[in-house]
Amino acid sequence: MGSMLQGSIKFQIKCFAAALLGCAIMSVVAKWA
Secondary structure (H helix, E strand, O other), X not given: OHHHHHHHHHHHHHHHHHHXXXXXXXXXXXXXX
């Protein structure tokens, strides 16, 4: 269960990073558009 929880935390960090990257790309595209 411990390793599963650790994997979940890593997954949440990846999801957060992906969302942050997506927002950054969308804001850049909005500036160029």
